[in-house]
Amino acid sequence: MEPSVATPPPGRPxxxxxxxxxxxxxxxxxxxxSVLDRLGLAFCWALGLLFCAIAVAIVVYLxxxxxxxxxxxxxxxxxxxxxxxxxxxxxxxxxxxxxIVATMGIALALPTGIAIAVWLVEYGRPAALARxxxxxxxxxxxxxxxxxxxxxxxxxxSTALGFLSRSNEGVVFGRSFFAAAAMLSLVxxxxxxxxxxxxxxxxxxxxxxxxxxxxxxxxxxxxRILLPTARPQVATGMxxxxxxxxxxxxxxxxxxxxxxNFAPVEGAVFPFDYLRGAGTxxxxxxxxxxxxxxxxxxxxxxxxxxxxxxxxxxxxxxxxLVHRRARKAGTWSH
Amino acid sequence: MEGEFHPEYGPKWxxxxxxxxxGALVVFVVGLLLAMIxxxxxxxxxxxxxxxxxxxxxxxxxxxxxxxxxxxxxNGLDYVWTFHAWPLIWxxxxxxxxxxxxxxxxxxxxxxxxxxxxxxxxxxxxxxxVRFLASVPSVIYGLLGVLVLVPFIGNHxxxxxxxxxxxxxxxxxxxxxxxxxxxxxxxxxxxxVSIFSDGLRAVKPGWVEGSLALGVNRWRTTWKIAVRxxxxxxxxxTVLAVARAIGESVMLAMISGSVGFPPNPAxxxxxxxxxxxxxxxxIVKNVDQLSSKPANATLFAIAAVLLFSAALCSLAGWIAxxxxxxxxxx
Numbered sequence: 001m002e003p004s005v006a007t008p009p010p011g012r013p014x015x016x017x018x019x020x021x022x023x024x025x026x027x028x029x030x031x032x033x034s035v036l037d038r039l040g041l042a043f044c045w046a047l048g049l050l051f052c053a054i055a056v057a058i059v060v061y062l063x064x065x066x067x068x069x070x071x072x073x074x075x076x077x078x079x080x081x082x083x084x085x086x087x088x089x090x091x092x093x094x095x096x097x098x099x100i101v102a103t104m105g106i107a108l109a110l111p112t113g114i115a116i117a118v119w120l121v122e123y124g125r126p127a128a129l130a131r132x133x134x135x136x137x138x139x140x141x142x143x144x145x146x147x148x149x150x151x152x153x154x155x156x157x158s159t160a161l162g163f164l165s166r167s168n169e170g171v172v173f174g175r176s177f178f179a180a181a182a183m184l185s186l187v188x189x190x191x192x193x194x195x196x197x198x199x200x201x202x203x204x205x206x207x208x209x210x211x212x213x214x215x216x217x218x219x220x221x222x223x224r225i226l227l228p229t230a231r232p233q234v235a236t237g238m239x240x241x242x243x244x245x246x247x248x249x250x251x252x253x254x255x256x257x258x259x260x261n262f263a264p265v266e267g268a269v270f271p272f273d274y275l276r277g278a279g280t281x282x283x284x285x286x287x288x289x290x291x292x293x294x295x296x297x298x299x300x301x302x303x304x305x306x307x308x309x310x311x312x313x314x315x316x317x318x319x320x321l322v323h324r325r326a327r328k329a330g331t332w333s334h
Numbered sequence: 335m336e337g338e339f340h341p342e343y344g345p346k347w348x349x350x351x352x353x354x355x356x357g358a359l360v361v362f363v364v365g366l367l368l369a370m371i372x373x374x375x376x377x378x379x380x381x382x383x384x385x386x387x388x389x390x391x392x393x394x395x396x397x398x399x400x401x402x403x404x405x406x407x408x409n410g411l412d413y414v415w416t417f418h419a420w421p422l423i424w425x426x427x428x429x430x431x432x433x434x435x436x437x438x439x440x441x442x443x444x445x446x447x448x449x450x451x452x453x454x455x456x457x458x459x460x461x462x463x464v465r466f467l468a469s470v471p472s473v474i475y476g477l478l479g480v481l482v483l484v485p486f487i488g489n490h491x492x493x494x495x496x497x498x499x500x501x502x503x504x505x506x507x508x509x510x511x512x513x514x515x516x517x518x519x520x521x522x523x524x525x526x527v528s529i530f531s532d533g534l535r536a537v538k539p540g541w542v543e544g545s546l547a548l549g550v551n552r553w554r555t556t557w558k559i560a561v562r563x564x565x566x567x568x569x570x571x572t573v574l575a576v577a578r579a580i581g582e583s584v585m586l587a588m589i590s591g592s593v594g595f596p597p598n599p600a601x602x603x604x605x606x607x608x609x610x611x612x613x614x615x616x617i618v619k620n621v622d623q624l625s626s627k628p629a630n631a632t633l634f635a636i637a638a639v640l641l642f643s644a645a646l647c648s649l650a651g652w653i654a655x656x657x658x659x660x661x662x663x664x
Contacts, residue, residue, distance in 0.1 A: 028552055037553040044447035047440050048460055054520060055463045058470065058478065116363060119356035129360065135652055136364045142574070142648035143370075144581025146617050147637045151370045153624060154377065189363075219352040240469075247471030249584040250614075254621050283473045283584075290477050292588045298481055305474050312469055320462070 059309070066306025069299040075307070079260035079285070085297050091304050093261050094285035097177075098246050098311070100274075101256070101281055104181035105188055105245040110238055112185070113192025118222055120193075121200040141190035145183075149254035152183040156255070165276055166265050177275040180255040187248055188241030195240065199233025200226055232326030239319045246311055249283040260285060260295070282308045374641055377634035384415035389635065392420035396594035400620060400632065407626025417632050419639075421596040425610035428511055428597060429590065430579040433518035438572055440519070441526035442561070448527070449534040450556050468524035476588035479517045484508040484589055487607065496604045504608055509591035512606045517585060522575040529574065533567020534560055570654040577647035580614070581640060587615035613640055 030038050074090030082088040116133065124130040156165055157174035165176035203226055211221040227234070257263065257278025264273040282304050288294050289301035382389055399417050406414040444464070448457045488508020497506045537560045545555040561568070591609020594616075599605050611619070613636050623629035 030553070033551050033553055037551065040443075040553060041451060044443050044451055047443050048447050048452060048456065050440075051444060051467065051523075052459060052463050055466050058467075058474075061478070061482070062474070112359065112363070115356050115359050119353075119360050123353050123356060125353075129357070129364075132364055133360050135649070136367050138652045139367060139645055139648045140363075142577040142581075142644045142651070144577075144583065144614055144640050144644055146581065146583040146614050147374065147641050147644070148370075150617065150624075150634060150637045151373060154373050186366075217349045219349050222352075243469050247469070247473070249471070249473045250618060253584070253618060254624075258622070283471055286473045286477055287584060287588070290473075290480050290588060292480055292592070301477055302481075305477050308471060309474060312471065313466075316462070316466055316469055319465075 059313075062302070062306050062309050065302035066309075068302075070303040070306055074300065074303055078262075079280075085299055088295070088297065088300070091260070091280075091282065091285045091300065091307075094280045094282045094304065095307065097256070097262070097279045098281040098283070098308075100177055100279070101181055101184060101252070102242055102246050104177060104275075105184035106238060106242055108182060108185035109188035109192050109241055109245075110234075113189050113237065113241075114196050114227070114234060116189075117193045117196035117200060118227070121197055122218065122222055122226070137190050137193050140186055141194075143186075144250075145187055145248055146250040146254070148183050148186055149251040152179050152251065152255045155179075156182075163276075166263075166278070173278075175255055175257045175278045177256065177277070177279055180251055183251045183255055184245045184248055187244050187251070191240040191244060192234075192237040195233045195237025196230060199230030202233075203229055232322050232329075235322045236319055239315050239322065243312060243315045246281070246308070246315075247283065249287050252281050252284045253287065256280060256284065258294075260288065282311075371641065371645075374634055374638050377631060378638040379631070380628070381415060381417060381631040381635035382638075385417055389417060389419055390423060391418050392596070393418040396421045400594070400616075400623075400629070403632050404620070404623040404626045404629035407623075407628045407630075413628040415628055415632075417635075419613070419636070421594045422611060422613045422616055422636070423639075424596045425511075425590065426580060426612040426614075428610070429514045429518060429586065429612055430576060432511070432515035433522055433579050434572065434576055436515065436519040437523040437526055437575055441523045441530055441571070441575075442568070444523070445527045445530035445534055446556055446561065449531050450552065450560070464524045464527045467520065468528065470521075472521065472582060472585040473588075475517050475521055476585035479513055479585065479589040483513050483516065484510075487513055492604070492607045496607065500601060500604065500608070504593070504595055506604070506607045507591075507609070508607075509589060509609045510607045511590075511597050511610060514586055514590040514610075514612075515606075517589060518579055518582060521582065521585065522579050525578060526571040526575050529567055529571030530564065533564035533571070536567075537563040566654045566657045570651045573647045573651040573654065577644045577651075580643050580647075583614035583618045586612055587618045590615060592619060 030041055033041075071090070074092075075095060076092050077090040078093045079091055080087065080089035116137065120130060120133060153174055155161065156176070156179035157172045159167075159170065159172055162172040164178040166173040207225060207229070208221055211225045212218075216224065257280065259278050260280050262274055262279050263277040265276040266273070268276055285304045286301050286308065289297045289304065291298060293301075394416070396418060402414045403417060406412065444460070448460050448464075452460060485508055487510055488506070491512075492506045492508065492510075500506065541559050541563060542555055545559045546552065550558070590611055592611050592615065593609045595608065595610050597605045597608040597610050601608070617633050617636055620629065620633060624633065
């Protein structure tokens with residue numbers, strides 16, 4: 001039996017000694033540098049510490065305000081109209097709205113994003129279309145979400161799509177969970193594509209060749225071998241996408257409605273009456289409850305922002321966990 | 335072999351069909367983008383057509399013009415189209431420019447620090463910090479800006495004589511260029527840091543080692559060799575940050591001041607305390623007017639300008655990244 005020749009996987013240079021982190025003692029200290037260079041290094045330290053300080057300040061400040069103003073019943077009571085902050089209820093509809101929008105948005109973005117990434121990496125013919133697609137994804141990532149939102153008003157106000165929102169005597173309202181989630185999925189799409197693509201590209205060619213050699217088709221290879229291998233990256237992309245979806249405000253403001261409560265469409269079957277109706281999310285609630293919004297209840301804005309921040313922190317932790325696990329399991333790109 | 339049937343050979347998931355299916359999806363997404371461009375431009379056209387190049391110019395109070403436009407659509411009178419967006423454009427330029435310059439400098443130093451000079455524990459702290467700062471929703475930045483930074487600027491930084499000196503023109507309350515630039519810098523710098531540090535890590539070790547072997551110290555080596563070699567990444571990150579800054583709407587709607595006023599550098603240094611309103615927040619603030627036909631066209635015209643600038647940025651970033659790939663980085 002011939003010993004298999006170990007070739008480094010394509011796309012990875014042969015292992016180079018790590019730079020900058022030379023063995024201890026060999027690292028040149030800054031003592032011999034000129035004053036200007038040392039000042040520069042000090043500036044580096046100052047900025048690094050400033051970044052840390054800003055992050056800590058945001059977390060600690062919102063945490064303190066959240067603990068002070070967040071009441072548990074705010075999470076279970078919907079917003080109401082009233083004259084003082086005690087009468088206006090909580091933001092349960094916003095909380096549920098965020099969950100709905102996140103689920104629907106990612107449910108749209110994930111399959112689409114994976115499909116596009118698979119096509120780009122595994123098929124990618126004709127080459128011109130591949131290049132155009134790359135550029136398109138890049139462009140979608142760069143489009144301001146407010147422009148996506150305006151585009152959404154045009155699409156979802158068309159009579160053909162009236163069944164996705166409230167319509168009244170032929171006039172389509174165009175604001176619904178469907179509309180918002182569809183546009184939000186475009187916000188998450190580039191992140192899913194980029195991450196999945198990175199995962200697929202890091203799988204060495206010989207894995208594919210082994211799969212073809214045992215007679216699997218290309219499609220089967222993608223489905224059974226490549227996507228399961230790239231799962232950590234797909235998960236990372238999904239988490240990043242979720243973070244962007246729950247953090248987006250502009251699309252919600254334009255496409256979900258200027259209300260702080262669910263506004264189900266009468267006469268529709270259960271989940272669809274809510275999904276076709278207008279609603280709100282935490283970001284929208286924070287915006288409206290801030291001094292510049294219509295409600296002006298800063299205390300509740302802090303409480304809702306605190307809940308939102310907890311969600312973001314949770315997603316960040318999840319991304320870290322996925323990353324660490326993948327590294328432990330030893331996939332190709334970690 | 336005739337009798338054996340493997341489901342993966344079945345006609346349902348035949349290779350060609352999968353390729354065609356995926357291809358169709360890709361074409362659909364590309365088509366969606368083209369449709370978006372077409373729709374936005376088509377909706378925007380009346381506004382551009384009625385104003386010509388004066389759309390981009392100065393003249394009159396832009397808020398009054400917007401009001402007149404939306405009112406004319408509601409009352410069934412003759413539509414009013416006159417719109418001179420210069421105050422909004424000027425505000426966009428000032429805020430984006432300020433934030434990108436501050437962000438570029440700080441992101442460059444921080445990414446050099448993370449990649450080259452920070453002790454391991456420090457870079458292990460900084461990396462999650464940068465990721466966290468990049469993932470905080472813009473509305474939270476806006477809320478903190480409006481409740482913490484804006485009152486601080488209004489009460490402690492702007493002095494009474496300064497307020498009095500421009501009292502007839504504009505009132506300085508703390509909603510200001512300064513607040514907007516600070517918060518926007520915090521939002522876009524992390525984005526730049528992550529792209530810059532990827533670029534710096536991909537610099538060929540041999541180049542750096544060559545410089546070190548010649549006796550150049552680590553600081554100068556980093557700036558003369560590594561940072562220069564990572565230029566495509568720096569361009570790509572900056573361009574991406576510009577696109578993000580131009581498109582930022584909600585945070586700026588909250589703290590930029592929401593007045594269609596062009597801050598005037600001729601006022602002296604206090605112009606950084608003057609309120610304004612960039613293009614994107616103008617859409618957010620006037621979203622209720624979408625049902626009024628001329629207002630709709632005007633808002634889409636603003637969107638078209640944003641879309642065009644964002645597209646330019648994406649194109650530049652894409653070109654820079656292709657150049658990067660050629661040199662083996664990223």
